[in-house]
Amino acid sequence: MGALATGSEGWPFINSNLFTFDEAAHAIYLHTARVGRTRSNVEADERACFSVSEMGRLLPADTALEFSVEYAGVVVFGRITVVDDQAEATHGLQLLLDKYFPH
Numbered sequence: 001m002g003a004l005a006t007g008s009e010g011w012p013f014i015n016s017n018l019f020t021f022d023e024a025a026h027a028i029y030l031h032t033a034r035v036g037r038t039r040s041n042v043e044a045d046e047r048a049c050f051s052v053s054e055m056g057r058l059l060p061a062d063t064a065l066e067f068s069v070e071y072a073g074v075v076v077f078g079r080i081t082v083v084d085d086q087a088e089a090t091h092g093l094q095l096l097l098d099k100y101f102p103h
Contacts, residue, residue, distance in 0.1 A: 004030060005049040006041035006080070013037055019052070020095040028076070029083075029092035039082065048080040 002019040005012055015038045017030040028050060032038045042048070056070030083089045 002028075002030070002050055002052040004032075004038065004080075005051070006038060006045065007047070008037075008041040008044045013041055018096055018100060019050070020092070020099045022092070022095060027092075029095055031093070031096055042080050042082060046079040046081060047077075049075060049077050051075045 001016050003014050004017050005014045007013060015032070017032060017038075019028055019030045021028050030050075051073060053071055053073030056072065059068040059070065061067045083092060
């Protein structure tokens, strides 16, 4: 999962989302509700930030303050739009289905 950060009226909002990256199009496709805070924020301000991370090994220690975890992550900044074109929306949805529901 990824975390999409949007904003409206000065308030940040982070929402977890299923996502896929279309390398050929240099686009990240997200699946969100048609109505809600994410959609209204995107329509009000196209600036967005998206983060994906993956947890690695737990790093135990003898004291609580020294425990840690390995992880990898990336943060991207860009502009987000609602996909209105039916062909592109179908393409993005198929990419999501291929990633999360390949069977």
